[in-house]
Amino acid sequence: MLNHRLIDPPREPKKFVEAAIQFLEKHAKDKKVFCALSGGIDSATAYLLLKQAKIDTIPVFIDHGLMRIIRNVEEREYIKKLFPDVIILDIRNSFLPKIFGEGDAEGKRKLFKAAYSETINKVIKEENCELLADGTILPDIEESFGVKISDLKENMSLKEENELMQKNFQGFVKSQHNVEIEYDVEATIQPVASLTKHEVRNVLEYLGQPQELIYRKAFPGPALSARIVGPVTRENLKFEKKVHDLVESTVEDYYKEKFGKAMIINDNGEQEPFQVFAAIGKDILNTKVTGLLDGKRTYELPLCEKGDWNYEVLVNKASHITGYARVFYELGSKSGGKYDVVIRSINSKDARTATVTNLPIEVLNDLKQKLLGITETKNVYFDVTPKPPATIEYV
Numbered sequence: 413m414l415n416h417r418l419i420d421p422p423r424e425p426k427k428f429v430e431a432a433i434q435f436l437e438k439h440a441k442d443k444k445v446f447c448a449l450s451g452g453i454d455s456a457t458a459y460l461l462l463k464q465a466k467i468d469t470i471p472v473f474i475d476h477g478l479m480r481i482i483r484n485v486e487e488r489e490y491i492k493k494l495f496p497d498v499i500i501l502d503i504r505n506s507f508l509p510k511i512f513g514e515g516d517a518e519g520k521r522k523l524f525k526a527a528y529s530e531t532i533n534k535v536i537k538e539e540n541c542e543l544l545a546d547g548t549i550l551p552d553i554e555e556s557f558g559v560k561i562s563d564l565k566e567n568m569s570l571k572e573e574n575e576l577m578q579k580n581f582q583g584f585v586k587s588q589h590n591v592e593i594e595y596d597v598e599a600t601i602q603p604v605a606s607l608t609k610h611e612v613r614n615v616l617e618y619l620g621q622p623q624e625l626i627y628r629k630a631f632p633g634p635a636l637s638a639r640i641v642g643p644v645t646r647e648n649l650k651f652e653k654k655v656h657d658l659v660e661s662t663v664e665d666y667y668k669e670k671f672g673k674a675m676i677i678n679d680n681g682e683q684e685p686f687q688v689f690a691a692i693g694k695d696i697l698n699t700k701v702t703g704l705l706d707g708k709r710t711y712e713l714p715l716c717e718k719g720d721w722n723y724e725v726l727v728n729k730a731s732h733i734t735g736y737a738r739v740f741y742e743l744g745s746k747s748g749g750k751y752d753v754v755i756r757s758i759n760s761k762d763a764r765t766a767t768v769t770n771l772p773i774e775v776l777n778d779l780k781q782k783l784l785g786i787t788e789t790k791n792v793y794f795d796v797t798p799k800p801p802a803t804i805e806y807v
Contacts, residue, residue, distance in 0.1 A: 414599035425618035436465040454547030477504035478635035515643035517807035608762035641693030682759040703737035712737035738797035749790025766799035
């Protein structure tokens with residue numbers, strides 16, 4: 413199997429779209445393409461480009477049960493509204509039992525890889541698809557391969573890619589659910605492989621997409637399992653969906669009220685907030701979470717800070733932390749709860765580095781009160797650690 417990637421296109425949206433259409437026509441004209449739609453902006457952009465190029469495409473959304481809720485709306489309903497022609501594949505009953513109890517970070521990612529490839533290959537065979545298109549973007553490739561995208565060729569075999577990864581294993585950060593997988597097709601085709609998240613948003617804006625899609629927050633491949641520290645269970649998944657929606661929607665409402673939109677480009681050129689979410693765990697201060705040291709993932713305990721809120725002091729301390737994965741600021745706690753909740757809000761240009769969003773303490777206190785009002789919540793923290801030395805996610 414080959415992988416076709418658009419390696420070095422123009423960055424200006426109009427010229428990029430023209431180059432992407434030429435790329436797709438070159439590799440996919442007169443062929444049937446399976447397109448994996450995740451609900452995020454990367455895969456949505458890949459699908460819209462296929463439509464622009466008039467390629468025969470089957471868009472498919474895989475509902476594995478770990479997708480988020482957005483303002484009380486399930487992800488599957490959200491994507492059906494955006495793309496009415498999408499096919500929804502429900503694998504919850506077969507997939508969730510496999511991941512329940514899995515606590516290892518890479519173990520979770522491998523389970524997702526297996527579920528995606530198995531489900532996608534089934535549809536590919538049934539629909540006689542010749543190619544597979546996905547929304548793999550620049551950080552996905554560079555974190556998996558440990559190289560710059562300029563080190564890749566437009567057309568590469570899996571064998572060539574594996575050899576490249578072995579040579580550059582020291583640059584590996586994490587595996588991706590949509591990278592290094594063999595499908596029952598002639599080739600994969602990745603039209604947005606050279607773009608950062610911000611550039612993807614620019615393309616969506618050029619294509620006239622709604623603001624709710626353009627400013628949609630990035631979401632990890634392993635979905636909410638990346639935000640549940642430790643083993644995934646039916647119970648903690650239900651809790652995670654509830655608090656995740658609460659945190660994301662509250663911060664989004666603050667930005668809409670203050671700036672008129674859910675995301676801004678700040679003075680440093682970052683998307684703010686690039687991601688905002690809730691992570692959960694039991695006794696999280698005594699549980700190892702991911703860090704990032706010299707470009708490699710580490711697993712260490714978090715450090716907890718209490719006392720007066722001072723954004724600059726806390727972030728500076730977290731930026732130079734040693735011996736711990738990251739720093740949490742304790743917002744509040746109550747007796748009788750079961751789960752700790754960590755609020756994570758970061759700004760970034762491309763997810764390879766990230767700064768901590770300077771949310772007003774009033775917003776953080778509002779979140780604290782709302783979260784502590786949920787029976788299962790025990791402690792509420794705010795993660796004040798940039799990337800590096802922390803990763804954005806927790807597994």
